[in-house]
Amino acid sequence: MNINPIDEGRYGSLEMRRLFSKKFKYQTYIEIEKELVIALFEAGEIARHDVDIIIQKAEHYDPDLKAISDIESSTRHEVAAVIKHFSSLCGEAGKYVHFGATSSDILDTTTAIQLKKASTLLERLLTELCELACNHAFEHQDLIMIGRTHGQQALPITLGFKFANWADELSRHLIRFRQIKSRLFVGKLAGAVGASAAIETDDISIESRVMQRLGITAGNISTQIVHRDRIAEFICFSALLASSLDNIATEIRNLQRTEIDELREPFGLAHQIGSSTMPHKRNPVLCENICSLARLLRGMVIPAMENMVSWHERDLANSANERFIIPQACLLLEEILQKAVTIFKDISINRDSIERNLREFGQKYMAEAVMLELIKHGVDRQVAYHELRSLSHLQDSDEFEMLVKNNLLITNTLSISIIEELLKPKNYIGHCAEKAILVAQNVLNEIKNG
Structure with missing residues (x-):
């Protein structure tokens, strides 16, 4: 029975949902265990025969979710249940599965992957x-x-x-x-409390080698x-x-x-x-x-x-x-x-x-352009501001162009042809186009050079 809409498939791609499925998670647990066993073999801790069995079983591991769930119902520990299930498939070699590791090693490394x-x-x-x-x-x-x-x-x-x-x-x-x-x-294989005490070898690089093979890295240090x-x-x-x-x-x-x-x-x-x-x-x-x-x-x-x-x-x-x-x-x-x-x-x-x-409200939004031009022609800024403010707030300000052309302060300072140019939106977009091109090109370069 699905309750969460993610489980119903409403959100997220099939691939993303697969990455967080129980099957993928448990297979990743065992992939980590396999790489740990290989590293321990390379350090002389485990015999070739046992390693070969574990590798073979790990590479073909298809977790039985029902069996693992049954084990977990008694162990009340998910990782331990998976390890018990997989170890049982490996016979005598199964004793080396999870050797020196703790559940957080497996969980946190799986999360990183x-x-x-x-x-x-x-x-x-x-x-x-x-x-x-x-x-x-x-x-x-x-x-x-x-x-x-x-x-x-x-x-x-x-x-x-x-x-x-x-x-x-x-x-x-x-x-x-x-x-x-x-x-x-970043993952870890440092055992309980992070001290690596259970891995009885002087090779401190085991953790980093395993992480490298898994495609991630080991932290400088960790707790458990x-x-x-x-x-x-x-x-x-x-x-x-x-x-x-x-x-x-x-x-x-x-x-x-x-x-x-x-x-x-x-x-x-x-x-x-x-x-x-x-x-x-x-x-x-x-x-x-x-x-x-x-x-x-x-x-x-x-x-x-x-x-x-x-x-x-x-x-x-x-x-x-x-x-x-x-x-x-x-x-x-x-x-x-x-x-x-x-x-x-x-x-x-x-x-x-x-x-x-752009047309509907009489181009009142061009008031700033007119105000600044008046200032350039010697009109005090406060006078120019309040004059344009008054025109913009008149009841018939939807006829803003007409109001500007009939205003004595403005027409005594600016010619009609200048006023008409000031009221054209295309003349007051600043560097919008240039910035759009520059930013878009920079972003594409950033993507390319990564």
């Missing part, structure tokens, strides 16, 4: 999203639209400038992601567990990235509002339904999903931070919630990224609405 594989999927999506944002920045570098602050019209910008801002923010997350990898993909600041950093990163995507999705949702209607997320016109009762609805459900899942992901930061606190060399206070937060952070972040990629690939841009919104 899962996170490395999951990160490959996440980074691929984040990179694609950055590239899509850059493509939109290039394509729409000159498409003038109204910029808004506090939900009100502010000054004209370009749509490419908006996408470039998103590309720049997303690229910082890509840089962060790449930076934390060396701190995240890998220090939880590493996982907390990943969860915090995931929450940061999800929050940026929440911000982007919220902006698209606002720009899809009926009265604005400048951007629209993809919608399956043939079959998709917005409302079960209102046939006309075209709801921004992808964006809303992003915002909703981001809220859930942010909530995982607190337990991740609290898991950094441990009694002495190890306790179990982190274990239960990590069964939730680590796989769910990966699955939810992947889902959020995938939805964002889907939106950026097929986003609809309503140029008619963009143009309408």
Whole structure:
């Protein structure tokens, strides 16, 4: 019986769900045990015959989940149950399985392997999203639209400038992601309390060799567990990235509002339904999903931070919630990224609405341009500001151009031809287009040079 929507397959790809399945987890446990046995053989601790048996059984290990569950019902210890099940398949050689290790060695190393594989999927999506944002920045570098602050019209910008801002923010997350990898993909094989006392060999490099073969690294030192600041950093990163995507999705949702209607997320016109009762609805459900899942992901930061606190060399206070937060952070972040990629690939841009919104309120948003030109021509700044403020707030200010052209202070200072040029949005977008191109190119270079 499935309760969690992740288990129902609603969120996360098949591959990401596979990485956190019991079967993959248990197979990874045994892969680690195999590499430990090989390292012990190389150190002269185990005979070749026993190693060959364990390797052969490990490479063909298909965990019997029912049998392991039955064992765990009595042992009340998951790792011990898996080890007991696998050891029974190895005959006499089974006594060397888990030799010198503790359950945290297996658990934390498995987590590192899962996170490395999951990160490959996440980074691929984040990179694609950055590239899509850059493509939109290039394509729409000159498409003038109204910029808004506090939900009100502010000054004209370009749509490419908006996408470039998103590309720049997303690229910082890509840089962060790449930076934390060396701190995240860390396992351990140091036994109880981290002292490596149970491995009776002078070869201190066994741990690092095993980790290298597994494709991860060993920490400089550990207690009985890998220090939880590493996982907390990943969860915090995931929450940061999800929050940026929440911000982007919220902006698209606002720009899809009926009265604005400048951007629209993809919608399956043939079959998709917005409302079960209102046939006309075209709801921004992808964006809303992003915002909703981001809220859930942010909530995982607190337990991740609290898991950094441990009694002495190890306790179990982190274990239960990590069964939730680590796989769910990966699955939810992947889902959020995938939805964002889907939106950026097929986003609809309503140029008619963009143009309408530039005209609709009489271009009051050009008041700053007129004010600054008056100042340049000798008018006191406070006088110019209050004159334009008064015109903008008049009841008939939707006729802003007419009001400006009929104002004596303005027309005594500026010619009609200058006023007309000042009121054209294309003349007051600053360096929006140049910045869009520059930022998009820099982001693509960052992706390329990695």
